[in-house]
Amino acid sequence: MLPCPCPAPFSPLILGIALHQENLPLSNFFFNNSISLLFLFVFLCSIFIINLTIRIIFCVIDVKKHKEAENRLLQEEWENIKMMPKYMEMLQTRSTLPITRMRNHLLQLLKINDVIVICGETGCGKTTQVPQFILDDMIESRLGGHCNIICTQPRRIAAISVAERVSDERCEPSPGHHGSLVGFQVRLESSRNERTKLLFCTTGILLRRLAGDNNLEGVTHIIVDEVHERTLLGDFLLIILKNLVERRSNTSFKLKVILMSATVDANLFTGYFNNCPVITAEGRIHPVSSFFLEDIYERLNYSLPSDSPASGKNLTSARGKHGGRSIDNHRGKKNLVLSAWGDESLLHQDYINPYYVADVYEAYSKKTCQNLKFLNEDIIDYDLLEDLICFVDENYPSGAILVFLPGVAEISLLVDKLIATYRFRGSSSEWILPLHSSLASAEQRQVFLSPPQNIRKVILATDIAETSITIDDVIYVIDTGKHKEKRYNPQKKMSSMVEDWISQANAKQRRGRAGRVNPGMCFCLYTRHRFESLMRLFQMPEILRVPLTELCLQVKSLLLGDVKTFLLKAIEPPSEDAIASAISLLYEVGAFEGEEKLTPLGHHLAKLPVDILIGKMLLYGAIFGCLSPILSIAAFLSYKLPFVYPKDEKQNVERAKMLLMSEKMDTSINSIAGNNDSDHLLLVSAYKKWYKTLNENGTKAAQQFCRSYFLSSSVMYMIRGKINYIKMGNCYQQKFSQTALRLAKFSYRITNTTASVHSGSVVLYFIT
Numbered sequence: 001m002l003p004c005p006c007p008a009p010f011s012p013l014i015l016g017i018a019l020h021q022e023n024l025p026l027s028n029f030f031f032n033n034s035i036s037l038l039f040l041f042v043f044l045c046s047i048f049i050i051n052l053t054i055r056i057i058f059c060v061i062d063v064k065k066h067k068e069a070e071n072r073l074l075q076e077e078w079e080n081i082k083m084m085p086k087y088m089e090m091l092q093t094r095s096t097l098p099i100t101r102m103r104n105h106l107l108q109l110l111k112i113n114d115v116i117v118i119c120g121e122t123g124c125g126k127t128t129q130v131p132q133f134i135l136d137d138m139i140e141s142r143l144g145g146h147c148n149i150i151c152t153q154p155r156r157i158a159a160i161s162v163a164e165r166v167s168d169e170r171c172e173p174s175p176g177h178h179g180s181l182v183g184f185q186v187r188l189e190s191s192r193n194e195r196t197k198l199l200f201c202t203t204g205i206l207l208r209r210l211a212g213d214n215n216l217e218g219v220t221h222i223i224v225d226e227v228h229e230r231t232l233l234g235d236f237l238l239i240i241l242k243n244l245v246e247r248r249s250n251t252s253f254k255l256k257v258i259l260m261s262a263t264v265d266a267n268l269f270t271g272y273f274n275n276c277p278v279i280t281a282e283g284r285i286h287p288v289s290s291f292f293l294e295d296i297y298e299r300l301n302y303s304l305p306s307d308s309p310a311s312g313k314n315l316t317s318a319r320g321k322h323g324g325r326s327i328d329n330h331r332g333k334k335n336l337v338l339s340a341w342g343d344e345s346l347l348h349q350d351y352i353n354p355y356y357v358a359d360v361y362e363a364y365s366k367k368t369c370q371n372l373k374f375l376n377e378d379i380i381d382y383d384l385l386e387d388l389i390c391f392v393d394e395n396y397p398s399g400a401i402l403v404f405l406p407g408v409a410e411i412s413l414l415v416d417k418l419i420a421t422y423r424f425r426g427s428s429s430e431w432i433l434p435l436h437s438s439l440a441s442a443e444q445r446q447v448f449l450s451p452p453q454n455i456r457k458v459i460l461a462t463d464i465a466e467t468s469i470t471i472d473d474v475i476y477v478i479d480t481g482k483h484k485e486k487r488y489n490p491q492k493k494m495s496s497m498v499e500d501w502i503s504q505a506n507a508k509q510r511r512g513r514a515g516r517v518n519p520g521m522c523f524c525l526y527t528r529h530r531f532e533s534l535m536r537l538f539q540m541p542e543i544l545r546v547p548l549t550e551l552c553l554q555v556k557s558l559l560l561g562d563v564k565t566f567l568l569k570a571i572e573p574p575s576e577d578a579i580a581s582a583i584s585l586l587y588e589v590g591a592f593e594g595e596e597k598l599t600p601l602g603h604h605l606a607k608l609p610v611d612i613l614i615g616k617m618l619l620y621g622a623i624f625g626c627l628s629p630i631l632s633i634a635a636f637l638s639y640k641l642p643f644v645y646p647k648d649e650k651q652n653v654e655r656a657k658m659l660l661m662s663e664k665m666d667t668s669i670n671s672i673a674g675n676n677d678s679d680h681l682l683l684v685s686a687y688k689k690w691y692k693t694l695n696e697n698g699t700k701a702a703q704q705f706c707r708s709y710f711l712s713s714s715v716m717y718m719i720r721g722k723i724n725y726i727k728m729g730n731c732y733q734q735k736f737s738q739t740a741l742r743l744a745k746f747s748y749r750i751t752n753t754t755a756s757v758h759s760g761s762v763v764l765y766f767i768t
């Protein structure tokens with residue numbers, strides 16, 4: 001046997017020579033020299049490790065050099081931009097913003113604190129300036145290459161428009177384009193590149209990033225704008241950020257968090273983040289004058305008809321009409337007749353507005369007092385709205401009007417009303433622009449366009465226009481004081497949108513959309529008394545008023561540990577009962593199993609942007625080959641039923657329903673139905689026929705169809721928007737097809753059943 005050679009200078013070369021000299025077969029050597037082999041292995045490993053270490057060192061040096069070069073380059077580029085006349089002009093305007101005075105103080109505080117709260121009037125410059133202060137400071141300190149700021153906005157339109165404004169102020173190309181340091185990312189749309197240093201995105205996008213990178217590697221600053229909104233995802237994000245700041249505070253790579261709002265409860269937030277400092281920016285650049293309902297009545301010399309839906313006299317019939325709230329509105333004809341005969345007193349009996357305080361209105365005319373006395377404040381007075389918009393159009397200088405309404409149905413109603421008036425006929429009607437979340441981003445952005453001369457732009461918006469955005473030509477804001485909030489419906493075991501009064505914080509934000517570029521005016525369709533004494537200071541946090549199932553699924557899918565422990569860390573934690581009931585529902589639905597473990601169904605539900613019960617129905621729809629009709633049913637159930645019941649026409653409505661069901665339906669529905677008694681299939685049939693009419697014969701025919709079958713046109717459009725939303729949100733094409741693919745291949749398990757894909761399934765269409 002070959003004696004073992006000295007291992008120290010052992011090398012493959014020596015090994016080869018030894019083998020050659022001894023003329024031994026290789027196998028012999030290997031079998032007989034296990035110790036040598038071990039040394040060979042150790043040797044090769046050490047070579048590999050040394051090699052790797054050297055490479056890593058070079059790599060680190062390389063990255064460092066690269067970063068330094070990037071720091072230098074950014075600084076040089078920045079110096080050049082600062083010399084540009086356009087930039088200097090912009091800087092001049094920016095320097096008048098109240099927040100600019102706080103720049104140095106803010107940067108100083110940020111050096112010694114991980115979290116800061118910034119409060120400042122609407123329009124003082126928080127959203128557009130604070131991210132730039134940080135970016136510019138890092139560039140000037142030759143740290144630009146390391147800078148990575150994420151600024152979250154509650155809504156898509158804000159993220160996109162603010163990114164555009166900021167790149168404009170910096171004289172850069174559009175966000176995400178070559179040469180721009182600014183970018184944006186929202187659902188289904190992104191404009192960013194590898195040089196993006198300041199990213200505006202929605203809260204949902206940041207949460208999605210956290211799912212893949214729970215340490216937010218490389219991110220230096222997170223700015224959470226409009227923290228007062230207290231959305232479910234916003235509060236959820238704050239828990240994660242609080243943990244993350246603590247985790248990274250002991251490392252060399254700290255995370256800085258800035259919370260901003262015009263209407264924030266600063267004490268609550270500083271308390272949550274270990275008494276972090278608060279910066280307050282006082283003042284705004286342009287004044288906004290406010291007018292309350294009583295002032296509007298006076299200016300318009302308005303008389304509230306007693307049979308107007310907004311009159312208390314109409315309270316009972318309005319309630320009876322559409323389950324408590326009517327959005328139909330017609331000028332009171334009875335009133336016109338009676339007042340012409342001088343019989344107004346006959347109209348006002350019994351009802352008195354419970355919020356009417358006579359003393360407050362002593363200085364106002366008798367007519368105004370009468371209006372307020374008999375007003376039903378729960379109902380929006382569309383006649384008044386129409387009159388007010390026409391009044392502003394007729395009497396005030398140019399400038400866009402922004403009207404806040406609770407929802408899409410209300411927007412459609414007002415669009416129809418305005419188009420019917422002589423002031424907004426013809427080409428003017430093209431500048432009555434709806435703005436709500438069901439519109440695609442490109443459609444939403446139309447509100448930023450300028451109308452031709454002599455045409456007044458009127459934007460009819462939900463609360464998506466309430467925060468962060470600047471529509472530079474808006475001078476007049478009209479606020480109905482209402483919005484829709486998600487609330488839990490224990491009967492349906494689902495949450496739905498309910499109309500309610502806004503809070504004082506919302507009202508201030510709405511008012512703040514005027515007077516951003518010029519002095520503005522805000523007309524509030526509620527009394528000063530309501531604003532000062534009846535409105536809540538802040539909106540109730542969503543986490544305290546909706547079921548927590550969605551949040552529990554997110555806790556699990558982001559691997560954040562025990563649901564209850566996590567949620568109890570919220571800034572205002574939900575009750576333990578609410579958490580327990582959400583968890584129990586998730587077990588019942590089959591989304592959780594064992595120790596709060598997500599089932600395959602749970603994983604899919606966590607990715608669907610709908611209520612879990614609706615989500616499960618959609619997934620089963622995909623499995624059993626009837627996703628299309630199920631999608632319509634899901635949209636109706638999560639919004640509202642489309643049938644309207646005019647007074648004394650109940651029988652006609654029932655007849656129309658029978659007609660909708662009895663007329664020939666397509667085979668896919670008939671095969672599921674078996675009979676024609678299903679309320680859900682009635683909805684499918686109504687939607688299919690309406691959609692077909694709209695596509696083939698246009699909007700007028702679709703409207704006629706709605707009239708004939710007692711359907712609400714606005715609800716039908718809303719349903720179309722909802723269906724598109726689910727289809728657009730990659731769940732339809734990707735998620736369902738992924739589910740179906742797995743189901744098809746592996747007979748995938750959903751809860752306790754094993755299912756296979758129906759041969760006629762629309763999902764098979766997507767996977768083939």
Ligand SMILES: Nc1ncnc2c1ncn2[C@@H]1O[C@H](COP(=O)(O)OP(=O)(O)OP(=O)(O)O)[C@@H](O)[C@H]1O
Pocket residue numbers: 097120121122123124125126127128129165261262467468469470471472512515516517
């Ligand atoms: N797109 C724009 N066009 C013209 N001016 C703009 C635009 N965006 C912002 N500004 C100007 O910058 C000012 C500050 O806007 P910014 O959005 O930063 O204020 P903010 O304090 O964040 O307000 P808010 O609390 O309402 O979000 C505005 O009042 C306006 O004068």
